[in-house]
Amino acid sequence: MKTYKLIIGGERYEAKVLEYTPTHAKICINGTDYLIQIEDDTQINIPKLAAQEKAVPLAPSFSSGYEAGSGEMRAPIPGVIAAIPVKEGDAVKKGQTIIVLEAMKMESEIAAPVDGVIGKILVKERSPVQEGDLLMILKGDEIKEKPVAKPIRKPAPAPVEPSLQGQDKVIRAPIPGTIIEVKVRPGDRVEFEQSVLTLEAMKMESEIHSSFSGRVKTVHVQKGDSVQEGDPLLELED
Numbered sequence: 715m716k717t718y719k720l721i722i723g724g725e726r727y728e729a730k731v732l733e734y735t736p737t738h739a740k741i742c743i744n745g746t747d748y749l750i751q752i753e754d755d756t757q758i759n760i761p762k763l764a765a766q767e768k769a770v771p772l773a774p775s776f777s778s779g780y781e782a783g784s785g786e787m788r789a790p791i792p793g794v795i796a797a798i799p800v801k802e803g804d805a806v807k808k809g810q811t812i813i814v815l816e817a818m819k820m821e822s823e824i825a826a827p828v829d830g831v832i833g834k835i836l837v838k839e840r841s842p843v844q845e846g847d848l849l850m851i852l853k854g855d856e857i858k859e860k861p862v863a864k865p866i867r868k869p870a871p872a873p874v875e876p877s878l879q880g881q882d883k884v885i886r887a888p889i890p891g892t893i894i895e896v897k898v899r900p901g902d903r904v905e906f907e908q909s910v911l912t913l914e915a916m917k918m919e920s921e922i923h924s925s926f927s928g929r930v931k932t933v934h935v936q937k938g939d940s941v942q943e944g945d946p947l948l949e950l951e952d
Contacts, residue, residue: 718791731818734890736940739818739916752917785833785852787824789843792889792943793817794920798839804832806852813837813849817889819916830854838907840921842888844944883926883950887941891915896937902930904950911935911947926950 720727732747733740739750796816806812806826813824830852837849895912898904904924911922928950935947 731890734942736892736914785830785854787812787827787849787852789815789845789847789849790824791815791817791822792844793822793842794888795837795839795841795843795849796821798835798837800832800835802832802835806830806832815843816918816920817915819918824849826852828852828854840923841907842920842922844888883928883931884946885910885922885924885926885948885950887913887943887945887947888922889913889915889920890942891920891940893935893937893939893941893947894919896933896935898930898933898948900930900933904928904930904948913941922947924948924950928952 718729720729727744730742731739732742737752739752741748741750793815794817795813797814798812799814800806800810800812806829808826808829810826811823812826812832815822815824831854832850833853834851835849836851837843837847843849891913892915893911894914896910897912898910904910904927906925906927907923909921910924913920913922929952930948931951932949933947934945934949935941941947
């Protein structure tokens with residue numbers, strides 16, 4: 715399991731999701747295991763967390779996976795882009811929210827680590843992302859431009875789709891959850907960013923959009939299936 719390093723209210727936390735099902739989750743925070751029951755509409759008694767000395771907010775803020783001076787903002791955890799409150803060319807201040815990431819029933823704000831300008835936004839709202847995926851690029855005085863390599867003249871290759879070259883068209887689960895709707899079947903034509911499935915995680919429904927265009931070759935899941943992060947959901951072909 716991955717370890718997530720969080721800073722909440724000035725305190726440092728290390729969190730691991732040890733187990734997740736549609737009814738409960740087991741999370742280890744700073745060496746203490748918590749069994750979290752997922753509330754059902756019919757339940758009235760909610761168990762208390764044992765040995766919890768400090769309340770942990772449901773929606774922590776992140777400063778993203780940012781390498782100082784690079785300008786590259788990367789996803790700190792897997793999830794789905796819930797909102798992008800800025801646009802390319804906007805001036806932002808350190809600590810300002812620039813992306814809201816939705817994961818495990820939480821909307822976590824990703825803040826700008828430095829003063830700067832939004833140079834390039836590489837994701838869209840409702841796009842699934844994995845930990846480490848590049849979200850946007852900042853520009854500013856604190857950000858060093860990467861040296862540009864001297865181009866080598868080569869014969870122009872035949873035109874291809876860069877995002878698909880040498881890549882299988884497999885749509886994978888961005889987070890653990892349960893499939894509650896499959897919107898396509900083998901043989902259907904799917905366009906880029908079309909909604910193809912609905913995934914429920916921690917009582918929150920998220921639309922899964924296709925990162926490719928093509929025809930559905932294989933559907934790996936059906937309604938009611940539980941999936942883990944990275945599990946294949948659909949496979950497309952040209």
